[in-house]
Amino acid sequence: MERDFNREELFWQYYEKWIEVYKKGAVRDITLNKYMMTLTWLKKLAPDLVVSDLNRVGYQTIINGYAEYHERQTTMDFHHQVKGAILDALDEGLIERDPTRKVIIKGKVPSQKKIKFLNQFQLHSLLADLDLNSKQEIGWDWMILLVAKTGIRFSEALGITPKDFDFSRQTLSINKTWDYKNGTGFMPTKNKSSIRKIELDWRTVAQFSELTKGLPEDEPIFVHGNVYNSTINAVLERHCIKVGCPVISIHGLRHTHASLLLFEGVSIASVARRLGHASMTTTQRTYLHIIQELENKDVDLVMRSLSNLC
Structure with a gap:
Protein backbone atom coordinates (compact mmCIF):
# COMPACT_ATOMS: atom_id res chain seq x y z
CA MET A 1 0.00 0.00 0.00
CA GLU A 92 1.58 17.15 8.85
CA GLY A 93 -0.07 20.27 7.42
CA LEU A 94 -2.73 18.35 5.49
CA ILE A 95 -5.46 20.40 7.16
CA GLU A 96 -5.19 23.92 8.54
CA ARG A 97 -7.42 23.83 11.62
CA ASP A 98 -8.52 21.17 14.08
CA PRO A 99 -12.04 20.16 12.97
CA THR A 100 -12.60 18.20 16.19
CA ARG A 101 -12.50 21.32 18.38
CA LYS A 102 -15.70 21.78 20.41
CA VAL A 103 -17.31 18.72 18.85
CA ILE A 104 -20.63 17.73 20.42
CA ILE A 105 -20.89 14.03 21.22
CA LYS A 106 -24.42 12.69 20.91
CA GLY A 107 -25.83 9.19 20.96
CA LYS A 108 -28.88 6.96 21.24
CA VAL A 109 -30.65 6.62 24.55
CA PRO A 110 -28.80 3.84 26.41
CA SER A 111 -30.61 0.54 26.41
CA GLN A 112 -31.33 -1.19 29.68
CA LYS A 113 -28.05 -2.69 30.78
CA LYS A 114 -27.72 -6.33 31.67
CA ILE A 115 -26.62 -7.04 35.21
CA LYS A 116 -22.85 -7.48 35.10
CA PHE A 117 -22.15 -8.73 38.60
CA LEU A 118 -23.67 -10.66 41.48
CA ASN A 119 -24.10 -9.67 45.10
CA GLN A 120 -22.47 -11.64 47.88
CA PHE A 121 -25.48 -13.89 48.55
CA GLN A 122 -25.90 -14.70 44.86
CA LEU A 123 -22.20 -15.51 44.50
CA HIS A 124 -22.33 -17.85 47.49
CA SER A 125 -25.31 -19.65 45.94
CA LEU A 126 -23.50 -19.95 42.60
CA LEU A 127 -20.28 -21.32 44.09
CA ALA A 128 -22.20 -23.80 46.24
CA ASP A 129 -23.70 -25.27 43.07
CA LEU A 130 -20.31 -25.98 41.43
CA ASP A 131 -19.16 -29.56 40.96
CA LEU A 132 -15.72 -29.40 42.54
CA ASN A 133 -14.48 -32.96 42.38
CA SER A 134 -10.71 -33.02 42.81
CA LYS A 135 -10.46 -36.56 41.46
CA GLN A 136 -11.58 -35.69 37.93
CA GLU A 137 -10.15 -33.52 35.16
CA ILE A 138 -9.93 -29.85 36.06
CA GLY A 139 -13.06 -28.55 34.38
CA TRP A 140 -14.90 -25.29 33.88
CA ASP A 141 -16.41 -25.28 37.36
CA TRP A 142 -12.92 -25.01 38.82
CA MET A 143 -12.17 -22.05 36.56
CA ILE A 144 -15.41 -20.37 37.66
CA LEU A 145 -14.28 -20.74 41.27
CA LEU A 146 -10.80 -19.36 40.60
CA VAL A 147 -12.04 -16.35 38.61
CA ALA A 148 -14.56 -15.57 41.37
CA LYS A 149 -11.79 -15.75 43.99
CA THR A 150 -9.18 -13.74 42.04
CA GLY A 151 -10.92 -11.51 39.48
CA ILE A 152 -8.55 -12.61 36.70
CA ARG A 153 -9.48 -12.32 33.03
CA PHE A 154 -10.64 -15.37 31.04
CA SER A 155 -7.49 -15.42 28.88
CA GLU A 156 -5.34 -15.06 32.00
CA ALA A 157 -7.08 -18.02 33.64
CA LEU A 158 -6.49 -20.12 30.53
CA GLY A 159 -2.77 -19.31 30.69
CA ILE A 160 -2.31 -20.56 34.25
CA THR A 161 0.10 -23.47 34.73
CA PRO A 162 0.92 -25.39 37.94
CA LYS A 163 4.18 -23.48 38.41
CA ASP A 164 2.27 -20.19 38.56
CA PHE A 165 1.03 -21.17 42.01
CA ASP A 166 3.25 -20.47 45.01
CA PHE A 167 1.38 -22.39 47.68
CA SER A 168 3.85 -21.60 50.46
CA ARG A 169 3.33 -17.85 49.95
CA GLN A 170 -0.34 -18.28 48.97
CA THR A 171 0.00 -16.39 45.69
CA LEU A 172 -0.84 -16.88 42.02
CA SER A 173 1.42 -15.30 39.39
CA ILE A 174 -0.29 -13.81 36.33
CA ASN A 175 2.39 -13.35 33.66
CA LYS A 176 0.86 -14.63 30.41
CA THR A 177 -2.42 -15.37 28.66
CA TRP A 178 -3.68 -18.08 26.32
CA ASP A 179 -4.70 -17.24 22.76
CA TYR A 180 -8.01 -19.09 22.66
CA LYS A 181 -9.24 -17.14 19.62
CA ASN A 182 -6.48 -18.09 17.20
CA GLY A 183 -5.10 -21.16 18.93
CA THR A 184 -1.47 -19.96 18.95
CA GLY A 185 -0.79 -20.86 22.59
CA PHE A 186 0.71 -18.60 25.24
CA MET A 187 0.68 -14.84 24.70
CA PRO A 188 1.79 -11.78 26.70
CA THR A 189 -0.60 -10.16 29.15
CA LYS A 190 -2.83 -7.25 28.13
CA ASN A 191 -0.28 -4.73 29.44
CA LYS A 192 2.64 -4.51 31.88
CA SER A 193 0.29 -3.75 34.75
CA SER A 194 -1.42 -7.09 34.13
CA ILE A 195 1.73 -8.90 35.27
CA ARG A 196 1.08 -9.36 38.98
CA LYS A 197 0.90 -11.69 41.97
CA ILE A 198 -2.52 -12.27 43.48
CA GLU A 199 -2.94 -13.35 47.09
CA LEU A 200 -5.04 -16.48 47.59
CA ASP A 201 -7.11 -17.53 50.59
CA TRP A 202 -6.10 -20.71 52.40
CA ARG A 203 -9.05 -22.74 51.11
CA THR A 204 -8.22 -21.99 47.47
CA VAL A 205 -4.58 -22.85 48.15
CA ALA A 206 -5.57 -26.21 49.64
CA GLN A 207 -7.88 -27.02 46.73
CA PHE A 208 -5.48 -26.17 43.92
CA SER A 209 -2.42 -27.68 45.58
CA GLU A 210 -4.27 -30.99 45.51
CA LEU A 211 -5.62 -30.45 41.98
CA THR A 212 -2.27 -29.66 40.38
CA LYS A 213 -0.28 -32.52 41.92
CA GLY A 214 1.53 -34.46 39.22
CA LEU A 215 0.48 -32.14 36.38
CA PRO A 216 3.11 -30.88 33.88
CA GLU A 217 4.58 -27.69 35.34
CA ASP A 218 4.49 -25.66 32.11
CA GLU A 219 1.15 -26.74 30.63
CA PRO A 220 -2.12 -24.84 31.16
CA ILE A 221 -4.39 -26.54 33.66
CA PHE A 222 -7.70 -25.47 32.10
CA VAL A 223 -6.95 -26.07 28.40
CA HIS A 224 -8.05 -29.47 27.12
CA GLY A 225 -8.32 -29.18 23.32
CA ASN A 226 -10.10 -26.28 21.63
CA VAL A 227 -11.33 -23.54 23.96
CA TYR A 228 -14.24 -21.17 23.40
CA ASN A 229 -15.45 -18.29 25.54
CA SER A 230 -19.03 -19.30 24.75
CA THR A 231 -18.51 -22.74 26.31
CA ILE A 232 -17.74 -21.55 29.82
CA ASN A 233 -20.40 -18.83 29.57
CA ALA A 234 -22.93 -21.56 28.79
CA VAL A 235 -21.77 -23.55 31.84
CA LEU A 236 -21.99 -20.44 34.00
CA GLU A 237 -25.45 -19.63 32.65
CA ARG A 238 -26.76 -23.08 33.64
CA HIS A 239 -25.49 -22.61 37.20
CA CYS A 240 -27.00 -19.11 37.41
CA ILE A 241 -30.40 -20.31 36.21
CA LYS A 242 -30.33 -23.31 38.55
CA VAL A 243 -29.74 -21.20 41.68
CA GLY A 244 -32.04 -18.39 40.53
CA CYS A 245 -29.50 -15.58 40.25
CA PRO A 246 -28.96 -13.17 37.32
CA VAL A 247 -27.15 -14.70 34.36
CA ILE A 248 -23.68 -13.20 34.02
CA SER A 249 -20.65 -13.98 31.85
CA ILE A 250 -17.24 -15.20 32.98
CA HIS A 251 -16.11 -11.55 32.70
CA GLY A 252 -19.03 -10.71 34.96
CA LEU A 253 -17.34 -12.80 37.66
CA ARG A 254 -14.37 -10.42 37.41
CA HIS A 255 -16.77 -7.51 37.99
CA THR A 256 -18.34 -9.42 40.88
CA HIS A 257 -14.95 -9.95 42.51
CA ALA A 258 -14.04 -6.26 42.25
CA SER A 259 -17.47 -5.10 43.42
CA LEU A 260 -17.40 -7.24 46.54
CA LEU A 261 -13.92 -5.98 47.44
CA LEU A 262 -15.00 -2.37 47.06
CA PHE A 263 -18.14 -2.90 49.15
CA GLU A 264 -15.96 -4.50 51.84
CA GLY A 265 -13.89 -1.31 51.98
CA VAL A 266 -10.80 -2.43 50.07
CA SER A 267 -9.06 0.62 48.59
CA ILE A 268 -9.37 1.46 44.91
CA ALA A 269 -5.57 1.25 44.60
CA SER A 270 -5.53 -2.32 45.94
CA VAL A 271 -8.42 -3.39 43.71
CA ALA A 272 -6.71 -1.85 40.68
CA ARG A 273 -3.50 -3.79 41.39
CA ARG A 274 -5.39 -7.03 41.96
CA LEU A 275 -7.28 -6.65 38.66
CA GLY A 276 -4.17 -5.63 36.73
CA HIS A 277 -5.56 -2.27 35.66
CA ALA A 278 -3.06 0.12 34.12
CA SER A 279 -4.25 2.91 36.43
CA MET A 280 -6.75 3.61 39.19
CA THR A 281 -8.64 5.76 36.69
CA THR A 282 -9.71 2.61 34.85
CA THR A 283 -10.99 1.10 38.09
CA GLN A 284 -12.79 4.29 39.07
CA ARG A 285 -14.45 4.60 35.66
CA THR A 286 -15.50 0.94 35.53
CA TYR A 287 -16.92 0.86 39.07
CA LEU A 288 -18.11 4.45 39.36
CA HIS A 289 -21.63 3.41 40.39
CA ILE A 290 -20.28 1.37 43.30
CA ILE A 291 -17.87 4.09 44.38
CA GLN A 292 -20.76 6.59 44.39
CA GLU A 293 -22.81 4.26 46.60
CA LEU A 294 -19.90 3.97 49.01
CA GLU A 295 -19.46 7.74 49.08
CA ASN A 296 -23.13 8.11 50.03
CA LYS A 297 -22.58 5.64 52.89
CA ASP A 298 -19.53 7.63 53.95
CA VAL A 299 -21.60 10.83 54.10
CA ASP A 300 -24.18 9.10 56.32
CA LEU A 301 -21.38 7.82 58.57
CA VAL A 302 -19.82 11.28 58.85
CA MET A 303 -23.18 12.87 59.72
CA ARG A 304 -23.89 10.25 62.41
CA SER A 305 -20.42 10.76 63.88
CA LEU A 306 -20.81 14.54 63.95
CA SER A 307 -24.25 14.36 65.52
CA ASN A 308 -22.76 12.52 68.50
CA LEU A 309 -20.32 15.32 69.23
CA CYS A 310 -21.16 17.67 72.07
Whole structure:
Protein backbone atom coordinates (compact mmCIF):
# COMPACT_ATOMS: atom_id res chain seq x y z
CA MET A 1 0.00 0.00 0.00
CA GLU A 2 1.26 3.49 -0.90
CA ARG A 3 1.97 5.21 2.41
CA ASP A 4 2.45 8.83 1.31
CA PHE A 5 -0.26 11.08 2.74
CA ASN A 6 -1.68 13.96 0.74
CA ARG A 7 -4.40 16.52 1.31
CA GLU A 8 -6.30 15.74 -1.89
CA GLU A 9 -7.07 12.08 -1.16
CA LEU A 10 -10.31 10.86 0.33
CA PHE A 11 -10.40 11.05 4.10
CA TRP A 12 -11.26 7.38 4.57
CA GLN A 13 -8.29 6.47 2.34
CA TYR A 14 -6.05 8.64 4.51
CA TYR A 15 -7.43 6.92 7.61
CA GLU A 16 -6.79 3.49 6.10
CA LYS A 17 -3.15 4.40 5.44
CA TRP A 18 -2.87 5.91 8.91
CA ILE A 19 -3.95 2.61 10.46
CA GLU A 20 -1.40 0.76 8.34
CA VAL A 21 1.44 3.08 9.32
CA TYR A 22 0.72 3.84 12.98
CA LYS A 23 -1.46 1.07 14.35
CA LYS A 24 -0.78 -2.20 12.57
CA GLY A 25 1.72 -4.18 14.62
CA ALA A 26 1.61 -1.61 17.42
CA VAL A 27 -1.72 -2.53 19.00
CA ARG A 28 -3.39 -5.81 19.88
CA ASP A 29 -5.52 -7.51 17.23
CA ILE A 30 -8.73 -6.76 19.11
CA THR A 31 -7.87 -3.04 19.14
CA LEU A 32 -6.84 -3.10 15.48
CA ASN A 33 -10.21 -4.61 14.63
CA LYS A 34 -11.91 -1.65 16.31
CA TYR A 35 -9.92 0.75 14.12
CA MET A 36 -10.94 -1.24 11.06
CA MET A 37 -14.58 -1.04 12.10
CA THR A 38 -14.18 2.72 12.46
CA LEU A 39 -12.77 2.77 8.92
CA THR A 40 -15.86 0.95 7.67
CA TRP A 41 -18.09 3.60 9.22
CA LEU A 42 -16.04 6.43 7.72
CA LYS A 43 -16.52 4.92 4.27
CA LYS A 44 -20.25 4.79 4.92
CA LEU A 45 -20.65 8.24 6.51
CA ALA A 46 -18.20 10.28 4.40
CA PRO A 47 -17.42 8.35 1.20
CA ASP A 48 -16.54 11.46 -0.84
CA LEU A 49 -14.94 13.69 1.80
CA VAL A 50 -11.46 14.93 0.81
CA VAL A 51 -8.87 15.50 3.55
CA SER A 52 -8.37 19.18 2.73
CA ASP A 53 -12.14 19.79 2.93
CA LEU A 54 -12.48 18.44 6.46
CA ASN A 55 -13.83 21.19 8.72
CA ARG A 56 -15.80 21.42 11.96
CA VAL A 57 -19.18 21.17 10.25
CA GLY A 58 -18.10 18.16 8.22
CA TYR A 59 -16.65 16.40 11.24
CA GLN A 60 -19.72 17.12 13.38
CA THR A 61 -21.84 15.66 10.57
CA ILE A 62 -19.80 12.44 10.69
CA ILE A 63 -20.18 12.23 14.47
CA ASN A 64 -23.92 12.90 14.24
CA GLY A 65 -24.31 10.18 11.62
CA TYR A 66 -22.52 7.66 13.79
CA ALA A 67 -24.49 8.72 16.88
CA GLU A 68 -27.78 7.85 15.18
CA TYR A 69 -26.92 4.17 15.52
CA HIS A 70 -24.82 4.08 18.70
CA GLU A 71 -24.97 5.09 22.35
CA ARG A 72 -23.03 8.13 23.51
CA GLN A 73 -20.10 6.20 25.04
CA THR A 74 -19.61 4.19 21.85
CA THR A 75 -19.76 7.42 19.84
CA MET A 76 -17.12 8.89 22.14
CA ASP A 77 -14.84 5.91 21.47
CA PHE A 78 -15.37 6.38 17.71
CA HIS A 79 -14.50 10.08 18.05
CA HIS A 80 -11.25 9.33 19.89
CA GLN A 81 -10.14 6.85 17.22
CA VAL A 82 -10.81 9.26 14.36
CA LYS A 83 -9.41 12.26 16.23
CA GLY A 84 -6.01 10.55 16.57
CA ALA A 85 -5.65 10.42 12.79
CA ILE A 86 -6.96 13.96 12.35
CA LEU A 87 -4.43 15.42 14.79
CA ASP A 88 -1.65 13.70 12.85
CA ALA A 89 -3.03 15.20 9.65
CA LEU A 90 -2.98 18.59 11.36
CA ASP A 91 0.66 18.11 12.40
CA GLU A 92 1.58 17.15 8.85
CA GLY A 93 -0.07 20.27 7.42
CA LEU A 94 -2.73 18.35 5.49
CA ILE A 95 -5.46 20.40 7.16
CA GLU A 96 -5.19 23.92 8.54
CA ARG A 97 -7.42 23.83 11.62
CA ASP A 98 -8.52 21.17 14.08
CA PRO A 99 -12.04 20.16 12.97
CA THR A 100 -12.60 18.20 16.19
CA ARG A 101 -12.50 21.32 18.38
CA LYS A 102 -15.70 21.78 20.41
CA VAL A 103 -17.31 18.72 18.85
CA ILE A 104 -20.63 17.73 20.42
CA ILE A 105 -20.89 14.03 21.22
CA LYS A 106 -24.42 12.69 20.91
CA GLY A 107 -25.83 9.19 20.96
CA LYS A 108 -28.88 6.96 21.24
CA VAL A 109 -30.65 6.62 24.55
CA PRO A 110 -28.80 3.84 26.41
CA SER A 111 -30.61 0.54 26.41
CA GLN A 112 -31.33 -1.19 29.68
CA LYS A 113 -28.05 -2.69 30.78
CA LYS A 114 -27.72 -6.33 31.67
CA ILE A 115 -26.62 -7.04 35.21
CA LYS A 116 -22.85 -7.48 35.10
CA PHE A 117 -22.15 -8.73 38.60
CA LEU A 118 -23.67 -10.66 41.48
CA ASN A 119 -24.10 -9.67 45.10
CA GLN A 120 -22.47 -11.64 47.88
CA PHE A 121 -25.48 -13.89 48.55
CA GLN A 122 -25.90 -14.70 44.86
CA LEU A 123 -22.20 -15.51 44.50
CA HIS A 124 -22.33 -17.85 47.49
CA SER A 125 -25.31 -19.65 45.94
CA LEU A 126 -23.50 -19.95 42.60
CA LEU A 127 -20.28 -21.32 44.09
CA ALA A 128 -22.20 -23.80 46.24
CA ASP A 129 -23.70 -25.27 43.07
CA LEU A 130 -20.31 -25.98 41.43
CA ASP A 131 -19.16 -29.56 40.96
CA LEU A 132 -15.72 -29.40 42.54
CA ASN A 133 -14.48 -32.96 42.38
CA SER A 134 -10.71 -33.02 42.81
CA LYS A 135 -10.46 -36.56 41.46
CA GLN A 136 -11.58 -35.69 37.93
CA GLU A 137 -10.15 -33.52 35.16
CA ILE A 138 -9.93 -29.85 36.06
CA GLY A 139 -13.06 -28.55 34.38
CA TRP A 140 -14.90 -25.29 33.88
CA ASP A 141 -16.41 -25.28 37.36
CA TRP A 142 -12.92 -25.01 38.82
CA MET A 143 -12.17 -22.05 36.56
CA ILE A 144 -15.41 -20.37 37.66
CA LEU A 145 -14.28 -20.74 41.27
CA LEU A 146 -10.80 -19.36 40.60
CA VAL A 147 -12.04 -16.35 38.61
CA ALA A 148 -14.56 -15.57 41.37
CA LYS A 149 -11.79 -15.75 43.99
CA THR A 150 -9.18 -13.74 42.04
CA GLY A 151 -10.92 -11.51 39.48
CA ILE A 152 -8.55 -12.61 36.70
CA ARG A 153 -9.48 -12.32 33.03
CA PHE A 154 -10.64 -15.37 31.04
CA SER A 155 -7.49 -15.42 28.88
CA GLU A 156 -5.34 -15.06 32.00
CA ALA A 157 -7.08 -18.02 33.64
CA LEU A 158 -6.49 -20.12 30.53
CA GLY A 159 -2.77 -19.31 30.69
CA ILE A 160 -2.31 -20.56 34.25
CA THR A 161 0.10 -23.47 34.73
CA PRO A 162 0.92 -25.39 37.94
CA LYS A 163 4.18 -23.48 38.41
CA ASP A 164 2.27 -20.19 38.56
CA PHE A 165 1.03 -21.17 42.01
CA ASP A 166 3.25 -20.47 45.01
CA PHE A 167 1.38 -22.39 47.68
CA SER A 168 3.85 -21.60 50.46
CA ARG A 169 3.33 -17.85 49.95
CA GLN A 170 -0.34 -18.28 48.97
CA THR A 171 0.00 -16.39 45.69
CA LEU A 172 -0.84 -16.88 42.02
CA SER A 173 1.42 -15.30 39.39
CA ILE A 174 -0.29 -13.81 36.33
CA ASN A 175 2.39 -13.35 33.66
CA LYS A 176 0.86 -14.63 30.41
CA THR A 177 -2.42 -15.37 28.66
CA TRP A 178 -3.68 -18.08 26.32
CA ASP A 179 -4.70 -17.24 22.76
CA TYR A 180 -8.01 -19.09 22.66
CA LYS A 181 -9.24 -17.14 19.62
CA ASN A 182 -6.48 -18.09 17.20
CA GLY A 183 -5.10 -21.16 18.93
CA THR A 184 -1.47 -19.96 18.95
CA GLY A 185 -0.79 -20.86 22.59
CA PHE A 186 0.71 -18.60 25.24
CA MET A 187 0.68 -14.84 24.70
CA PRO A 188 1.79 -11.78 26.70
CA THR A 189 -0.60 -10.16 29.15
CA LYS A 190 -2.83 -7.25 28.13
CA ASN A 191 -0.28 -4.73 29.44
CA LYS A 192 2.64 -4.51 31.88
CA SER A 193 0.29 -3.75 34.75
CA SER A 194 -1.42 -7.09 34.13
CA ILE A 195 1.73 -8.90 35.27
CA ARG A 196 1.08 -9.36 38.98
CA LYS A 197 0.90 -11.69 41.97
CA ILE A 198 -2.52 -12.27 43.48
CA GLU A 199 -2.94 -13.35 47.09
CA LEU A 200 -5.04 -16.48 47.59
CA ASP A 201 -7.11 -17.53 50.59
CA TRP A 202 -6.10 -20.71 52.40
CA ARG A 203 -9.05 -22.74 51.11
CA THR A 204 -8.22 -21.99 47.47
CA VAL A 205 -4.58 -22.85 48.15
CA ALA A 206 -5.57 -26.21 49.64
CA GLN A 207 -7.88 -27.02 46.73
CA PHE A 208 -5.48 -26.17 43.92
CA SER A 209 -2.42 -27.68 45.58
CA GLU A 210 -4.27 -30.99 45.51
CA LEU A 211 -5.62 -30.45 41.98
CA THR A 212 -2.27 -29.66 40.38
CA LYS A 213 -0.28 -32.52 41.92
CA GLY A 214 1.53 -34.46 39.22
CA LEU A 215 0.48 -32.14 36.38
CA PRO A 216 3.11 -30.88 33.88
CA GLU A 217 4.58 -27.69 35.34
CA ASP A 218 4.49 -25.66 32.11
CA GLU A 219 1.15 -26.74 30.63
CA PRO A 220 -2.12 -24.84 31.16
CA ILE A 221 -4.39 -26.54 33.66
CA PHE A 222 -7.70 -25.47 32.10
CA VAL A 223 -6.95 -26.07 28.40
CA HIS A 224 -8.05 -29.47 27.12
CA GLY A 225 -8.32 -29.18 23.32
CA ASN A 226 -10.10 -26.28 21.63
CA VAL A 227 -11.33 -23.54 23.96
CA TYR A 228 -14.24 -21.17 23.40
CA ASN A 229 -15.45 -18.29 25.54
CA SER A 230 -19.03 -19.30 24.75
CA THR A 231 -18.51 -22.74 26.31
CA ILE A 232 -17.74 -21.55 29.82
CA ASN A 233 -20.40 -18.83 29.57
CA ALA A 234 -22.93 -21.56 28.79
CA VAL A 235 -21.77 -23.55 31.84
CA LEU A 236 -21.99 -20.44 34.00
CA GLU A 237 -25.45 -19.63 32.65
CA ARG A 238 -26.76 -23.08 33.64
CA HIS A 239 -25.49 -22.61 37.20
CA CYS A 240 -27.00 -19.11 37.41
CA ILE A 241 -30.40 -20.31 36.21
CA LYS A 242 -30.33 -23.31 38.55
CA VAL A 243 -29.74 -21.20 41.68
CA GLY A 244 -32.04 -18.39 40.53
CA CYS A 245 -29.50 -15.58 40.25
CA PRO A 246 -28.96 -13.17 37.32
CA VAL A 247 -27.15 -14.70 34.36
CA ILE A 248 -23.68 -13.20 34.02
CA SER A 249 -20.65 -13.98 31.85
CA ILE A 250 -17.24 -15.20 32.98
CA HIS A 251 -16.11 -11.55 32.70
CA GLY A 252 -19.03 -10.71 34.96
CA LEU A 253 -17.34 -12.80 37.66
CA ARG A 254 -14.37 -10.42 37.41
CA HIS A 255 -16.77 -7.51 37.99
CA THR A 256 -18.34 -9.42 40.88
CA HIS A 257 -14.95 -9.95 42.51
CA ALA A 258 -14.04 -6.26 42.25
CA SER A 259 -17.47 -5.10 43.42
CA LEU A 260 -17.40 -7.24 46.54
CA LEU A 261 -13.92 -5.98 47.44
CA LEU A 262 -15.00 -2.37 47.06
CA PHE A 263 -18.14 -2.90 49.15
CA GLU A 264 -15.96 -4.50 51.84
CA GLY A 265 -13.89 -1.31 51.98
CA VAL A 266 -10.80 -2.43 50.07
CA SER A 267 -9.06 0.62 48.59
CA ILE A 268 -9.37 1.46 44.91
CA ALA A 269 -5.57 1.25 44.60
CA SER A 270 -5.53 -2.32 45.94
CA VAL A 271 -8.42 -3.39 43.71
CA ALA A 272 -6.71 -1.85 40.68
CA ARG A 273 -3.50 -3.79 41.39
CA ARG A 274 -5.39 -7.03 41.96
CA LEU A 275 -7.28 -6.65 38.66
CA GLY A 276 -4.17 -5.63 36.73
CA HIS A 277 -5.56 -2.27 35.66
CA ALA A 278 -3.06 0.12 34.12
CA SER A 279 -4.25 2.91 36.43
CA MET A 280 -6.75 3.61 39.19
CA THR A 281 -8.64 5.76 36.69
CA THR A 282 -9.71 2.61 34.85
CA THR A 283 -10.99 1.10 38.09
CA GLN A 284 -12.79 4.29 39.07
CA ARG A 285 -14.45 4.60 35.66
CA THR A 286 -15.50 0.94 35.53
CA TYR A 287 -16.92 0.86 39.07
CA LEU A 288 -18.11 4.45 39.36
CA HIS A 289 -21.63 3.41 40.39
CA ILE A 290 -20.28 1.37 43.30
CA ILE A 291 -17.87 4.09 44.38
CA GLN A 292 -20.76 6.59 44.39
CA GLU A 293 -22.81 4.26 46.60
CA LEU A 294 -19.90 3.97 49.01
CA GLU A 295 -19.46 7.74 49.08
CA ASN A 296 -23.13 8.11 50.03
CA LYS A 297 -22.58 5.64 52.89
CA ASP A 298 -19.53 7.63 53.95
CA VAL A 299 -21.60 10.83 54.10
CA ASP A 300 -24.18 9.10 56.32
CA LEU A 301 -21.38 7.82 58.57
CA VAL A 302 -19.82 11.28 58.85
CA MET A 303 -23.18 12.87 59.72
CA ARG A 304 -23.89 10.25 62.41
CA SER A 305 -20.42 10.76 63.88
CA LEU A 306 -20.81 14.54 63.95
CA SER A 307 -24.25 14.36 65.52
CA ASN A 308 -22.76 12.52 68.50
CA LEU A 309 -20.32 15.32 69.23
CA CYS A 310 -21.16 17.67 72.07
